[in-house]
Amino acid sequence: MDDIQHKQLSFSLDHVFFDGLLDKLGDHLQKALIAISSDNYKDRCAQSCQHQLVLIIYGGKVYSDFDEQAHYEDAMAVYNGKVLALGPLDEVRHCVYQMGFMATYYRLKSSEVVTPGFIEPHCHLVTSAVLQQLFHFGPFGFDGRTDKFMTDYNMSYVLRSVVYLDKALQDTQWLLGYGLFSSLLMSDDVLDTHDVHNSLQTLSISRPVVIFDAQQPLAFANRAALEQLYKYLVLNQVGLLKSKQDFFTTIAEQGGLKGEQLLWILEVLPVRQFQQLSTALIQNIDDVLTHAKNQGITHLGYVDSHPVALSLLSAYSQQQPKVNLINATTTWINASCKCGFELGLTDTSKSIIDNSIALNIGYLGFDWVQSYHGVQTLQLCQSLFNQGVNVCLQSGFPLLPLSPLKTAQQATSKEMEYAPLDKKRCLTRLQSLKSISSAAASHLKISPQAGHLFVGGQANYLVLSNDPLQCSDVEMRHIQVKHSSVS
Template identity: 25%
Template sequence: MNRFLSLLIALALAGWPSLAAAQDRQVATGADTIIYPATVVTMDESRPTAGAVAVHQGMISAVGALDELIGALPAATVDSRFADRVIAPGFIDPHIHMALSSIQYAMPLTPPWAMAGPDGMIEGLATREAFFERLRAIEADAPPGEPLIVYGFHDLVHGDLDRHDLDAVTTDRPLLVWHYSSHDFYLNTPALDWAGIDASLHDRFEGVPLGEDGLPMGRVFEDALAVLLQSVAPLIMAPDVLESGLENFSGLLRQGGVTTVADLGYGIFSYPLEDANIASNWVSPEHSGYRVYLVPEYRALERRFGENRVQAVRDMVSGVLPTPAPVLPQVKFFTDAAFYSQTMRISEPGYLAGQSEGSQGLWVIEPDALVDTIRPYWDAGFGVRIHSNGDAAQEATLDALAALRADDTDRRFVFEHAGLFSPEQAARAATLNAAISAASHYVYYLGEAYQAPLGDPRGDWILPLNSLSDAGVPVTLHSDAPLAPPLPLRAASIHMTRATREGGALTPDERLSAVEALEAITIDAAYALGLEGEIGSITIGKRADFTVLNANPLETPGENWGEIGIWGVVLAGEPRPLP
């Protein structure tokens, strides 16, 4: 044994400080620690506000008054760049769609209402005439003869749409109009021929309605989309489209001060495509400025992994099966269809107006199959994120949850979108230990327009978040991007005011308080992800992910939250200002 090695052993036996002990001293004195003085809004009930936060190696190491932190951490560096600003927990959008956002933020747009884009607000087209004027202009500017897909039509704003209306725009090319809900397409006659959509498909799919002439009306939706996507996918999922769209989407996330998102529906388009998109265009938190988590969708798991689907989720979560971003131990399910396109499942007498008049909407999983569909994942210990919109859907989902709760009273179970909740259903959700991840935009965009289709009292049941929160149900807000812009302060503002785009206020009694609204985009959003131990509040031991604001939301009227300036974010302790 050489003398140097012998000396090392002797020193170790004599109690020479370990590397861990040296690191502990480093943390204790504040070496390599940065103290940020600011107005700190913590969302931590034990210390709601502070004058500074200390960060060490990407983690929060201390929170308190500035002089206290300087005294306790004498070797720390004080960085005063936020001294006149407000540090809040990093904003979280717990339900977005990476692939769909990459696609739609690259499309020509005809939005029914003002829509935030990467370069500012895009004017809404509030009338049928304005929609067709814009559609004709887009068609005239497109390369001749090529198929054209335009996103943003909404029937409750723009009226009914069929192939004859689109043939009047052009029959020189396949023209496809994508409904704002993303669940419906409308095709002109050349597009029907191009995509192979004919009357024979009506017997197989509810989503291919026929007109009085026995021919397709042009609308293709829900169960028939798989057929249409065989033709559409090469156009909307081309690498250059995905790159452009995700760049635009990422810019919006940064403008909104978002530090964490969850993709709800990983695998719906295809694992190879989504993996390539995320790996090439998002790359990493360091590259893009926000964290991405993935929640796999149950049908995609069944298609790809069959009987091995539950083990596949285990392998994704553990990293045995490589994924381009971390996978949460949760699975996404669907009870019913879409709020926007009036295909969510509602109670009798069904829809009273609109394109689904006379129907009750669609089930995705039939009520008697819900428990059996969820059970394998539930028994394996995974949380549930379930798309459940209409009041009939809530009843079916609550029944399924009641059956599942017989085996586990604490497992995370989150209703996604939660379009309608009756008072009785809200109370029952609390009893069953459910959580709500609410679509941030239903009230503003369609709160008034939906009164005629829903009627009384269902029109008052749109996202009753105050009632749910008062009952003890954790409530968070999500954009469901690209269906609404990922701007959390704007989303929270809507639910503090219950403002509608027409200038009214829907069910004012359901307004959230300022604290509830800020919880909904921070700590309660972290709860929906199962990450409340890591993010969502400014607490020692959590990640140093912050949103830096020019004003304190808790001291700003709710109607003005959307105007609060955002300096940028701090991600893992690293300041990232907006350009």
């Protein structure tokens, strides 16, 4: 592992700016807590108490786990959130009736398979829920969930988007965005972040606009926003500014607001905007997890550590979350890392646990091509497997789409949206599927109850529209989660 020196570029969600943002939101936390729906909780409890028939799934492959080899059975019986039986259909049926249960059946279509639920090992859940209320200026749509990369992602798109969104907002609101991949905007007209900053100044918009970069602690602000910031700095005697022109010149030379300067933004945002962000937080956490469930995620490891975030998650957990929430920080605190910290990963202390590592391979492929080792990185992942290191993959949400299956597909085929890489440096199908199921469960120390299907275990399983081990690369890109069971 010492030969991996790749430094992933990103705006870490552990940055002091996000701590400051959560501090501010904490002042308005009460409204967010009130937003919890006790009726919804009661309804779910009532549903869970109802008598259920045993469900027998049959007619295709039921993968019980992806390990050194793929294990599968012909049928599975599920009752009250547990796997009641696995094996040939006749044996499963006999087992069910011998126990005195009645059963209902689901016959898999010819292409469908059952797999263990997917696991997202590393997510700043509350911070992500906050950012989901902003506009996503990356190449995946305004909500950052489109799994198709925009082929026309350029500076013109960003500017058109700002003008479009400006018309939809109230007069007093700031236009806030995040996830702008400035590196992907580079062209003959845009050579660096200074050009991105200058381009934003050409728009005749009176509303303050601030867009956070995806790859570094940098924010692009228009003149209206900078005017507000300058007033704050003058009133509070921050810095050694000689004049307004000096301030504007300094920001232009930097190519935007950088580092701890981002904290200034929190001092000038309207109070009403903080209130809106905090009031909608619980609902946005729920929306993120609903989306995660639809992507086949049954367990999500959150790495939130800020007191405000933990208070929200504690309150939200009373609702019976859409997916199983695992406090990943309890698995890495005081854990010794046999892998070393030479990887240069974002959030390294939380990405490496004992002899296990969670990697974000980068949905776009851009960072991998631009990095020092570039296309060799996943080839080096193979050496990690050979060394016995437990390797799992994370999605990179919220800057990149939350989709373990898509992440596994790209690690397998290397059909990156921005930069296709050498297929010789792929993970095998089995390795990639293991990395988002049993390996991720081991990483979070929740194995074998997650990432595997076995008699007596939790019935966290998926019905997929196609077999990810047997279909073509093209077909794998279009696999859908037909059903997700979370227990």
